[in-house]
Amino acid sequence: MHPRKVDQGTARAMNRRLILDELRRTGPLSRTRIAERTKLSPASITIVTGDLLAEGLLVEHPELARHLPRNPVPLGINYAGHRAIGMKLLDHEIQAVLTDLALNVVAHTRVELRSSSPEGVVEAAQRAKEQLTAAPGKTKLIGLGLGLAGLIDSEHGVCVASHRSGWQGVPLGPMLRARLAVPVWIDNDVNAFATAERLVGRARHATNFAVVTLGRGVGAALVLGGQLYRGPRGGAGELGHTLSERNGRLCECGMRGCLEAYVSSPNLVAHFNACYPEGPVTRVEDLADLAAHGDARAVVLLESAGERLGEGLADLANMFDPDLILVGGEGVVVGEVLLEAMRRAFVGRKLTKTVPVDLVVDIWGDDAWACGAAGLVVEHFFEGVAAPVDEPSRFLELEQ
Numbered sequence: 455m456h457p458r459k460v461d462q463g464t465a466r467a468m469n470r471r472l473i474l475d476e477l478r479r480t481g482p483l484s485r486t487r488i489a490e491r492t493k494l495s496p497a498s499i500t501i502v503t504g505d506l507l508a509e510g511l512l513v514e515h516p517e518l519a520r521h522l523p524r525n526p527v528p529l530g531i532n533y534a535g536h537r538a539i540g541m542k543l544l545d546h547e548i549q550a551v552l553t554d555l556a557l558n559v560v561a562h563t564r565v566e567l568r569s570s571s572p573e574g575v576v577e578a579a580q581r582a583k584e585q586l587t588a589a590p591g592k593t594k595l596i597g598l599g600l601g602l603a604g605l606i607d608s609e610h611g612v613c614v615a616s617h618r619s620g621w622q623g624v625p626l627g628p629m630l631r632a633r634l635a636v637p638v639w640i641d642n643d644v645n646a647f648a649t650a651e652r653l654v655g656r657a658r659h660a661t662n663f664a665v666v667t668l669g670r671g672v673g674a675a676l677v678l679g680g681q682l683y684r685g686p687r688g689g690a691g692e693l694g695h696t697l698s699e700r701n702g703r704l705c706e707c708g709m710r711g712c713l714e715a716y717v718s719s720p721n722l723v724a725h726f727n728a729c730y731p732e733g734p735v736t737r738v739e740d741l742a743d744l745a746a747h748g749d750a751r752a753v754v755l756l757e758s759a760g761e762r763l764g765e766g767l768a769d770l771a772n773m774f775d776p777d778l779i780l781v782g783g784e785g786v787v788v789g790e791v792l793l794e795a796m797r798r799a800f801v802g803r804k805l806t807k808t809v810p811v812d813l814v815v816d817i818w819g820d821d822a823w824a825c826g827a828a829g830l831v832v833e834h835f836f837e838g839v840a841a842p843v844d845e846p847s848r849f850l851e852l853e854q
């Protein structure tokens with residue numbers, strides 16, 4: 455067998471990714487230390503770091519050099535030098551953020567959807583982008599990421615199917631690109647969040663992990679061997695639609711007994727109200743309050759839901775053996791009664807008791823989903839991958 459020939463451009467792109475990945479994980483390093491850790495030659499390090507410094511993607515940190523005249527100056531990623539837009543599509547609005555490369559929020563906004571059609575979403579996204587980029591500045595906007603529920607062909611920017619919005623085969627990415635004139639990446643919202651966690655979040659040092667989100671639905675994303683596992687059609691990670699109860703409650707997807715039908719925030723509220731119509735609740739936070747004050751009806755409901763969720767997480771762990779499972783989403787406000795039952799059931803159903811899996815509950819801020827979507831942009835930027843639609847320039851000056 456002949457070794458595959460790698461041309462110079464490809465080799466440089468691979469080296470670039472390797473160096474950025476190392477600096478993202480460890481923080482600023484001298485060129486010598488980068489060479490030691492990446493096993494690249496000093497010549498390659500000089501060429502690639504020179505390119506990255508010229509692009510403004512790396513900066514020198516003289517303040518971190520040891521105070522000896524011949525000590526090398528560490529290089530670090532210039533997180534503040536570029537901006538990304540992240541958007542999360544909700545039922546009636548778009549949440550949007552402008553972030554730096556570390557996904558720190560620089561500005562945020564929410565815009566109402568005047569229509570939930572694809573055209574309505576594009577129009578709302580345009581309003582959100584205009585609001586976020588209104589402030590003067592000289593940083594470079596590298597693109598826009600949008601996360602939404604459903605089956606997404608992220609490679610082509612197409613929403614293949616979303617039972618929530620009733621869309622099928624909607625080329626939302628190209629539509630946004632045509633209207634907003636920025637590079638656009640779209641993905642399933644949970645995949646987008648996992649991408650952000652892998653880049654700059656709690657899973658930065660994990661090679662195998664799962665993100666599970668609670669809220670309007672129950673979602674999951676798997677990162678295996680450092681790569682997001684989407685499945686060949688983008689359908690992986692549908693934990694919410696795994697079976698929790700044979701012939702059980704009807705789920706939004708049309709099947710019966712899905713985990714989501716017992717655990718999602720709207721289903722928890724609806725089920726409580728169906729059982730106890732005399733004292734209806736409107737939000738999952740109300741249920742959490744009742745349970746925290748010892749209301750037996752709320753405690754039983756939340757414990758049962760927590761057990762189902764914990765069993766689902768144990769199935770996930772038994773199949774994929776992740777190092778870490780992050781449980782996040784706005785639905786975690788449901789509180790400790792559910793989460794404690796979840797932890798107990800998880801430990802009880804997990805097959806390999808001796809191998810610890812970190813089960814971490816991640817309390818989210820309001821912008822977490824949108825920040826996750828910005829992670830789609832940052833990921834491709836670090837990897838030097840162009841957006842699905844050809845771009846004459848990868849950058850757009852925010853200068854006004």
Ligand SMILES: [Zn+2]
Nearest residue numbers: 695705707712
């Ligand atoms: Zn379902």
